[in-house]
Amino acid sequence: MTTIETRAAPPGPLREFWHYFSENTGAVAGLIIIVAVVILAVLAPVVAPHSPILTDNTAFLRPPVWQQGGSWRHPLGTDAIGRDMLSRLIYGARLSLLIGISVVAISIAVGTVLGLVAGFFRGIVEITIMRIMDIILTLPSLLLAIVIVAILGPGLMNAMLAVAVVVLPHYVRVIRAAVISEVSRDYVTAAKVSGASKLRLMFKEVLPNCTAPLIVQTSLGISTAILDAAALGFLGLGAQPPSAEWGTMLADAREFVLRAWWVVTLPGIMILVTVLAFNLLGDGLRDAFDPKLKR
C-alpha cells in the first residue's frame, strides 16, 4: 500500500538530482573511480602487499610481473631502493585524498566567511577582500605556491597551506556571487523584517541556498589541489621522501626514465585518473544542479 503512495508522490529533490546526474555517464564513471580510490585509501594497510617504506635489498628496480624478470612478490615492480610500487601507489591514494580534502576544507572554511562578508557588507570591505583575491589570482598559481613554500619551508603541511591559499579566490568569488544574487530575494527580506540578526541571515538563511555552486567547486577544487600538491612534490617542495606521495615518487623516478618505465608511468597514471575522476564528477554535478545549462 505504501509503495503505491510513494510512487504517486512527485520525485524529491534528491531523486530529481540523481536522475539528471545518472544520465551523465562520465560523471558516474568519475564517481565510481573516486569510490574505488577512497576504498583503496581507507583499506591501504589491508590491501597493500607490503609496507610502502620497506626496502627489499634483493629486488631493486624489479619490473612488473608481466615483464621478464618480474614476480608476483611485487606485482607492479619495485623502485630504485626496492620498495614495492603497488603498495606505494595504494598508500599514495591516502596522501592525495588527504591533501585534496584538507586543502578544500581549509579554503571552503575561509572562503565562505570571506565571500559571505564581501557579499553582505559591500562597499570598502568588499573591495578590499576582492582586490586581495585578484592579486592572488594574478600571480601564476604555482609561482605563488612556491613563494609560500619558500617562506614556510618545504613539507606536506606547508604545501597544503600554500595550495589552499592559491585556490581560495575561487571559493570567495563563488560564494560572493551566490550571496549577491540571493540577498535580494523575498525570503531574505522576510527574515530581515522579522528581525533576524546579520549573522543569522548570513549563515542560516543565505548560506544553505549557496550550497549548489559550492559543491561543484568542491569537486573541481579537490582535483586542482591534488594536481598542484603533486607538482610541488615533483619540484621537491611538497611531501618529502620517503613518503609515498605520487608527485614525490615521480621526482625520485626522474633519473630512471631511461631504464625503468614503470617507476615513471605508474604514479602519473594514478594522478591523472584521480584528477580526471574529480573533474568528471564536478562537471556532472554542475550539469545536474543546473539542467537548463545542458540545453
Place this chain on the structure above:
Amino acid sequence: MLRFILTRVSLVIPTFIGITLVAFFLIRLVPGDPIETMAGERGIDPVYHAKLLKEFGLDQPLYVQYGYYLGRVLQGDLGKSIVTRAPVIAEFKTLFPATIELATAAMLFALILGLPAGMLAAIKRNSIFDHGVMAVSLTGYSMPIFWWGLLLILLFSVQFGLTPVSGRIAVLYYVQPVTGFLLIDTLMAGDFAAFRSALWYLILPAIVLGTVPLAVIARMTRSAMLEVLGEDYIRTAKAKGLPPLRIITLHALRNALIPVVTVIGLQVGVLFTGAILTETIFSWPGVGKWLIEAIGRRDYPVLQGGTLLIGTMVMLVNLLVDVTYGLINPRIRHTR
C-alpha cells in the same frame, strides 16, 4: 572610450602594490634578516652586520623600508643574486626570451589544434568526434604535465630516438644572441642547421606546455560556438540559403571568437605555471627553471625579483586583454 581605458588602468595600481607587498614581505618572512640571507651560509661579523643594516635602511620601521623598496623597484633596481652577484633584472632579461619562445610555440600548438577541434565538435554536436574531443580535452585538462613531459620523453626520445631529451639546441652550434629568441637568431645568422636543431629541441616542450591551454581552448571554442549557432541571426542566414561554410566562418566564428580570445589571454598565468614545470623537466634555460634553482640555492633576491617581474607581466597582459575586449565588444565598454 578613454574613460573606460582609464578606469581599467587605475584598477591595476592596487594590484601592482599588492604584488610589490608580496615580494617585499617574501624576503622578510624568511627566517633571518635580509643581510643574513644575503651573506648566505658563511655567516657575517656582528659589527659589520649592524653597519650593513643601517646602510640598507633595515633598521628603519617597515613602512619606511617598503617605501625605499618601492622606490628602487620603480627605478628598475631589483637587487642582486646572492649566487652570481649579477643584477636580478639583467639575469631575467637574458633568460626571459627562452621562456617567451617556448610559451609562444606552446600557444601556437594549442591554437592550431584547439580552434578547429572545438569548432568541428560544436558543428557535429553529439557525434563521436564531439565526444572524442571532449574526452581528450578533459583528459588534457586533468594532465599532470610534469608527468606528461616524462612520458613523452620516454616515448619519443628513449623509445623512438626521435627528439632530444633536454636543452634548447645541440651543443655543437653556437649562436650569437641578438634577440634571445633562438629561432630568430639562427635565421638571422643564416645558420639553417642550427635553426633546425633549435626547432627540434622545441617540439616536445612546446607540446607539453601547450597541452592544458589546448584543452581549455578546445572546450571554450566548442561552447562559444554552440551558443552562437543557436542565435537567431544564424537561423536567418540559414533561411536565406547561405552555404554552411560561409555561415560558420563569416557569421558564427567571428562572434564565437570573442570569449575565446579572452580565455587565451587568461592562459598567460597558466602558461607560466606550466613553464616552471616544463622547463624543469626539459632543462630549458628560461625563467621558470631559474626560479626553481633559486629556491634550491636559497637565492631569495632572485625569487623576490622574479615573482615581482612575472606578477607584473601577467597583470599587464590581463589589462591588455581586458582593454582589447572592451574595444572589440562595445557591450562590455558601456556596462559600469
